[in-house]
Amino acid sequence: STLPVIVAVDGPAGSGKSSVSKAVARRLGYGFLDTGAAYRALAWLALEREIDTDDPDAVTSLLDEFDYSIGTDPDGYAVVVAGNDVTDAIREPRVASVVSAIARVPEVRSHLVALFRTVAADVDSPGIVVEGRDITTVVAPDAPVRILLTADEAVRMARRSAELSDHAAETVGAHLAARDRADARVVDFLNAADGVTTLDSTHLNFDETVDAVIAVIEETP
Ligand code: CDP
Ligand code: CDP
Numbered sequence: 258s259t260l261p262v263i264v265a266v267d268g269p270a271g272s273g274k275s276s277v278s279k280a281v282a283r284r285l286g287y288g289f290l291d292t293g294a295a296y297r298a299l300a301w302l303a304l305e306r307e308i309d310t311d312d313p314d315a316v317t318s319l320l321d322e323f324d325y326s327i328g329t330d331p332d333g334y335a336v337v338v339a340g341n342d343v344t345d346a347i348r349e350p351r352v353a354s355v356v357s358a359i360a361r362v363p364e365v366r367s368h369l370v371a372l373f374r375t376v377a378a379d380v381d382s383p384g385i386v387v388e389g390r391d392i393t394t395v396v397a398p399d400a401p402v403r404i405l406l407t408a409d410e411a412v413r414m415a416r417r418s419a420e421l422s423d424h425a426a427e428t429v430g431a432h433l434a435a436r437d438r439a440d441a442r443v444v445d446f447l448n449a450a451d452g453v454t455t456l457d458s459t460h461l462n463f464d465e466t467v468d469a470v471i472a473v474i475e476e477t478p
Contacts, residue, residue: 261288262384263377264474265392267446268406270433271413273458273466277406278388279331280467285474288329288380292389292396293356295369297347298325298338300356310355317364325372329380353432357439366443370396391444393453402477404470405449409459410434 264281268274275291282289300310302323308315328334336344346352359365373396377385387396393403408416414430421429441447449455454473458466 260378261380261382262402263397263400264384264386264402264404264470265397265400266386266388266404266406266470267390267393267453268388269410269413269437269441269446271417272406272408273416273463274388274406276463277458277466277470278386280463281470281474282331282386284467284471285384285386286382287331288382288385289331289334290329290373290376290380290385290387291327291334292369292373292387292392294327294336294347295325295372296356296360296365297352298327298336298343299323299365299369300352300359301343301347302338303355303359304351310358313362313364316359316362320364320368323368327376329376329382329385331386350432353436357436357443360440361443366391366395390440390446394444394450398450402474403450403453404473405446405453405455406466406470407447407455407457407459412459 264287266274266278279289299319302319303310303316306319308319310316322339324339326337335342336347373387377387377397389396393400393405414433417433418429456466456469456473461469
């Protein structure tokens with residue numbers, strides 16, 4: 258059987274990775290994999306078990322009981338940890354506030370990278386759009402299409418804030434910037450690696466960004 262085509266998309270928070278990747282997957286009839294959901298799900302489990310998220314050994318030991326599954330349908334995917342549907346819970350601010358500490362543990366990264374490769378290889382469609390921070394560089398460095406989606410920080414913060422109430426929007430900017438700084442110390446998702454196409458969406462609306470990604474895919478031999 259032929260392996261699915263992988264479209265790798267990385268970028269900072271609020272660049273449009275998930276929403277744009279989902280729309281691209283829908284248009285192409287591809288699967289979609291949100292890799293950040295796995296880091297968030299492990300962070301959710303750490304909070305549930307009340308472990309010290311700054312203790313790498315404690316975080317690593319959680320991997321033994323990390324029974325994780327995620328769907329690849331861009332129109333709706335459930336995130337399940339040990340039988341609990343955490344699809345909504347992993348979006349809570351308490352999860353976002355500890356996820357970077359979870360994601361910097363090397364054992365966590367290697368465990369999840371292996372899992373993402375398996376999910377991508379097993380997808381039941383001609384291709385899959387995989388989005389995250391290290392997809393173009395670590396998870397799928399040989400993918401035929403690799404894109405770094407960027408946008409100016411102020412625009413990214415404004416996009417995220419637009420999804421929230423005024424009250425929440427005030428703190429979201431500071432939190433997002435801090436998370437990006439912490440994450441960027443672990444994987445470089447601010448500079449495109451060799452062969453990766455940078456797509457700056459600062460001056461593009463949502464549909465234009467989707468079209469730009471599709472154009473990169475169509476230009477790929
Ligand atoms: O969508 P948002 O930018 O809020 O973040 P996410 O994609 O849901 O990722 C949540 C967190 O998971 C990030 O802040 C990183 O700490 C981590 N992550 C990672 O380390 N590597 C990835 N490939 C994806 C996410
Ligand atoms: O996954 P990531 O954190 O990179 O971003 P997202 O959650 O997909 O996108 C954040 C918000 O920006 C969403 O509400 C998108 O609809 C919006 N967006 C936009 O307004 N214009 C774009 N060119 C791209 C995304």
